[in-house]
Amino acid sequence: MIESKISTGVEASLTALAASxxxxxxxxDNGVMALGPLDLAVRKGEFISLLGPSGCGKSTALxxxxxxxxxxxxxxxxxxxxxxxxPGHGIGxxxxxxxxxxxxxxxxxxxxxxxLAGVPKAEARARADEALASVGLADFADAFPRELSxxxxxxxxxxxxxxxxxxxxxxxxxxxxxxxxxRFRLNNDLLALWRGLGKxxxxxxxxxxxxxxxxxxxxxxxxxxxxxxxxxxxxTVEPRGEEFRTSVAYADYCRRVSAALAPSYSGQSVx
Amino acid sequence: MSGQPVIAARPSGAQRAVRxxxxxxxxxxxxxxxxxxxxxxxxxxYVLPAPSAIFLTLINDWAVLSQSLAxxxxxxxxxxxxxxxxxxxxxxxxxxxxxxxxxxxxxxxILQVTPVIAIAPLLLIYLEQQxxxxxxxxxxxxxxxxxxxxxxxxxxxxxxxGLFQLYGASPPQTLRYLKLPAALPYILGGLxxxxxxxxxxAVVAEIAAGTAxxxxxLAYRIAESGYRLNIPRMFAxxxxxxxxxxxxxGLLALVSHLVLRRWHESALGKEN
Numbered sequence: 001m002i003e004s005k006i007s008t009g010v011e012a013s014l015t016a017l018a019a020s021x022x023x024x025x026x027x028x029d030n031g032v033m034a035l036g037p038l039d040l041a042v043r044k045g046e047f048i049s050l051l052g053p054s055g056c057g058k059s060t061a062l063x064x065x066x067x068x069x070x071x072x073x074x075x076x077x078x079x080x081x082x083x084x085x086x087p088g089h090g091i092g093x094x095x096x097x098x099x100x101x102x103x104x105x106x107x108x109x110x111x112x113x114x115x116l117a118g119v120p121k122a123e124a125r126a127r128a129d130e131a132l133a134s135v136g137l138a139d140f141a142d143a144f145p146r147e148l149s150x151x152x153x154x155x156x157x158x159x160x161x162x163x164x165x166x167x168x169x170x171x172x173x174x175x176x177x178x179x180x181x182x183r184f185r186l187n188n189d190l191l192a193l194w195r196g197l198g199k200x201x202x203x204x205x206x207x208x209x210x211x212x213x214x215x216x217x218x219x220x221x222x223x224x225x226x227x228x229x230x231x232x233x234x235x236t237v238e239p240r241g242e243e244f245r246t247s248v249a250y251a252d253y254c255r256r257v258s259a260a261l262a263p264s265y266s267g268q269s270v271x
Numbered sequence: 272m273s274g275q276p277v278i279a280a281r282p283s284g285a286q287r288a289v290r291x292x293x294x295x296x297x298x299x300x301x302x303x304x305x306x307x308x309x310x311x312x313x314x315x316x317y318v319l320p321a322p323s324a325i326f327l328t329l330i331n332d333w334a335v336l337s338q339s340l341a342x343x344x345x346x347x348x349x350x351x352x353x354x355x356x357x358x359x360x361x362x363x364x365x366x367x368x369x370x371x372x373x374x375x376x377x378x379x380x381i382l383q384v385t386p387v388i389a390i391a392p393l394l395l396i397y398l399e400q401q402x403x404x405x406x407x408x409x410x411x412x413x414x415x416x417x418x419x420x421x422x423x424x425x426x427x428x429x430x431x432x433g434l435f436q437l438y439g440a441s442p443p444q445t446l447r448y449l450k451l452p453a454a455l456p457y458i459l460g461g462l463x464x465x466x467x468x469x470x471x472x473a474v475v476a477e478i479a480a481g482t483a484x485x486x487x488x489l490a491y492r493i494a495e496s497g498y499r500l501n502i503p504r505m506f507a508x509x510x511x512x513x514x515x516x517x518x519x520x521g522l523l524a525l526v527s528h529l530v531l532r533r534w535h536e537s538a539l540g541k542e543n
Contacts, residue, residue: 068433093437099430102534103452112448116438144534164438 017079018044018168018200019065024074025225026060033225035060037074040219040228042202044079044167047194049203049211051257052221052229053264058204059096061226062170065202066093079167092161092199094171098153100145100160106132107141110160117164131159134193151182155189162193168200175210187213188241195239208261212253213245220260230260320503325510328503336492336504340511343473343488346401347519350408351469355462357409358416366424366450383414387472391479404476404488411472412465419461423454456535459527466519474512489515 025036035057042048050058063069064076078090100109107128114124132141135155145153154174161169175183191214194201205211211218212234220230234253236244244250302322308314309321316324329336361379365372387407394403427450435445477490489508496504531538 063433066437068437091437093434095430095434097430099428099434101431101449101452103455104534112434113438115448116435116440116444146534 016044017077018042018046019079019202020077021061021065022075022077024061024064024071024076026057026064026069027072035064035224035226036071038227042168042200044200045198046217047191047201047203047215048217048219049205049215050219050221051205051208051211051261052226053223053261054206055224056221056264057224057226058221059172062093062172062202062204065168066091066170068093090167092164092166092169094154094157094161094169094174096173096176098145098150098157100153100156102145105142105144106137106148106156106159109145109156110163113160113164127163128159131163132156134162135159135189149182150178151186154178154186158190158193162197166199168202171201171203173204173206176206183210184242184245190214191240208254208257212250212257213240218253218257220257221264223264229264230257232257232260317500317502320506324503325506329507329510332504332507336489336507336511339487339489339492339508340515343470343477343490343512344515346404346408346473346477346488347469347515349405350412350472351466353405353409354412354416354465354469358413358461358465359420359458361413362417362420362424363446365421379414379417382410387411388475388479391476394476395480400480404473404480407476407479408469408472411475412469415464415468416458416461419457419464420454423457424450426457427453456527456531456537459523459530463520463523463527466523467516470512470516470519 019040019042021038021040023037023039025038026034028034038061040061050061052058060069064071065078067076067078100106101112107125110131111124111128114127115121119127129138129141132138135158137152137155137159140148140152140156145156148156157174161171175186178186187210190201193199201215203211203214216234218230218232218234219228220232221227222229232253236247236249306321306323309319320328361375365376387410390410391403391407394406397403398406431449431453432445435449440448473488474490477488478494480491481494489512492508493505496502496508528538
């Protein structure tokens with residue numbers, strides 16, 4: 001069950017990597033080790049999930065890749081466009097909460113990354129509207145966040161992450177707070193977007209079912225300090241749809257991933 | 272959702288009318304009782320003037336009183352503007368540098384907790400009277416603006432701050448597009464308090480200046496009328512001060528509501 005730490009040929013294809021972490025650790029100021037050492041290679045265009053118990057540092061790993069948190073040791077490499085100047089432009093980040101500015105419209109929220117990068121207003125508005133349309137919210141550009149449902153807010157957040165046309169999309173338990181029906185729909189929409197746009201997606205979740213349904217690779221992490229417990233490749237007939245969710249193969253993968261996750265919970269009180 | 276009145280949750284029209292009418296009825300009853308007591312007991316106006324006498328004074332002395340009202344309002348406005356600009360600017364400075372905050376915040380607190388009525392006479396010695404009065408209004412009013420703005424600037428959503436960092440926002444961009452809008456409800460709350468306090472500061476300073484100065488504000492008018500036993504004019508001036516306070520509060524509350532109504536919880540209808 002516990003496979004090698006890095007299954008892809010790292011040395012062979014450095015250019016084909018979207019992100020790579022080597023010996024990355026993170027210690028809190030009080031000395032508690034939160035993460036690592038972690039080695040992870042993410043290929044371009046890959047949909048990968050980081051799965052682990054709460055507090056295992058999977059969100060921290062994501063923030064380190066985004067450059068929001070500095071690692072205590074180790075190296076992080078994130079590939080960018082040729083001649084990329086704007087920091088963060090190659091990365092889109094979706095937080096656990098929608099994290100929208102409540103004082104302005106959906107369009108303005110989506111336009112923010114472009115505004116900060118100095119993109120002319122007319123062009124930025126057009127691109128914001130385009131991004132909103134891509135998540136099915138073309139009619140809600142002028143709505144304020146409080147006028148939108150939880151799922152719609154998350155879609156706005158996703159549109160904002162996509163508006164800069166990033167190479168990598170980092171998603172930190174984005175659908176955890178949504179009801180199941182909304183989550184399933186957003187799962188399908190995300191898969192469709194991923195297939196259409198060809199982005200690399202690193203998806204953090206604590207749901208076995210969500211990780212297996214969405215990703216090509218599920219990286220199972222241990223309890224704190226988070227390390228890689230298992231690296232499970234999910235292979236099935238693409239494109240995936242609702243029939244995959246009810247298939248025997250899906251149940252089988254879920255069982256395997258759950259088994260890999262179990263040691264992380266052993267010795268811990270379930271409560 | 273927006274714009275559509277929710278009928279069920281609203282109190283009925285009659286209920287609302289009663290809510291507005293009740294205080295008015297109480298007020299009218301009080302005035303009538305007051306008038307009757309003064310007339311029946313034949314209380315002389317230099318002891319207690321009847322409401323009708325106060326109202327007449329208000330009309331007859333309008334030339335003097337309106338001038339005083341204008342003077343006091345001008346002082347209040349100057350103090351309010353100084354307090355708003357000063358309070359917000361200082362809060363922004365504190366937000367930029369912890370060292371500045373540590374160095375200066377205790378003095379802001381000291382200025383706040385020392386009763387302004389005790390500071391006013393000193394200020395009147397060192398400053399020109401009009402300046403001293405404005406400074407008093409400023410001292411009383413600036414602290415709520417400072418502390419509320421500081422609170423607002425520190426209440427920025429951490430993830431949103433991370434987002435700005437991720438997209439390489441410059442400090443001025445972060446200030447303009449994130450910190451100031453996020454702090455706006457707090458700043459407006461501070462300004463609402465500061466409006467009333469500037470009036471209080473102006474009045475306190477005018478009283479402290481007393482007849483010694485060349486002042487002409489409403490509080491000065493009250494003090495002066497007191498010395499002359501012109502009690503109806505004291506009441507008339509007091510009435511104007513009260514009204515000015517209500518109008519200032521109402522205006523600031525209205526501005527706050529208009530600015531926040533589309534997004535902030537405080538300005539949303541209860542039906543949501």
